[in-house]
Amino acid sequence: MRTTWNGSISFGLVTIPVGLAPATTPSARQSDVQFRMLHRVCLNPIKQKRWCPFHDVEVGPDEIVRGWEVSKGQFVPIEDEELEALEQRGTSRAIEITRFVKADEVDPIYFDRTYYLVPAGTEAQRRPYALLLQAMREQGVVGIGSFVLAGKEKLAALRPKGDALALETLYVAEDVKSQEEIDEAIAATTVKKEELKLAEQLISGLLGPFEPEKELTSDYRESLRALLEAKLEDRSDGGAQEICRGFEEAGGAQARCQ
8 A cells, every 4th residue: 555654653662664545535525527618719728817906016926925814904924934833843753642542532524634544564563553453453442643744834633443553633613613502402402202213213213234335325426427427428520520610710829730
């Protein structure tokens, strides 16, 4: 498995060499088909210009600075160097575990992105990995800690996943919204025993094993792929000539049609 980061798990006096491999594809949070915006006439990708409406000019990279909007139209500029000074640039390359907690105490709402922790190549190096995995699995715990990835601090939870260790990057606590308002509303709602029994019967009727290959599929993604494949097959010399006529009407790029 290809790793994107290599370092170690560290807690107490224990160090376990591992690699970090994304558990999901880069397109997992969006459609796996990436579109680009094209000029309809010639089907060439358009370019986005960085434009200053105040000076009515195009702005180059050296003329751009980040800004924090404190009120409408009012900004506090900040330089890249100032942000870099705040980033964690440690060289230890270690996932520092500071505490182990019961797995059921960590709500998945804090999970951001999942990685596999890949054990080292030799059997002697894999043994402490396997030992930690089994101990965590038997005690039903996850490890809470942090590490540095691409120069930025990441909060993390290590958890057993079958015969592997998975790492979940975590949201900062203040970024997770409270559900207190919902809790208060439900606490004031009474549930009758007959209604509860009926709800449990309905759930039992749909109860079954978790089969991600069957359940976690996207009708939209499959339909989109079919649409694009059909359009690709339908492309013919006639379609190419239509594009060429568009070039000619636009007054250029005829060389591509020859």
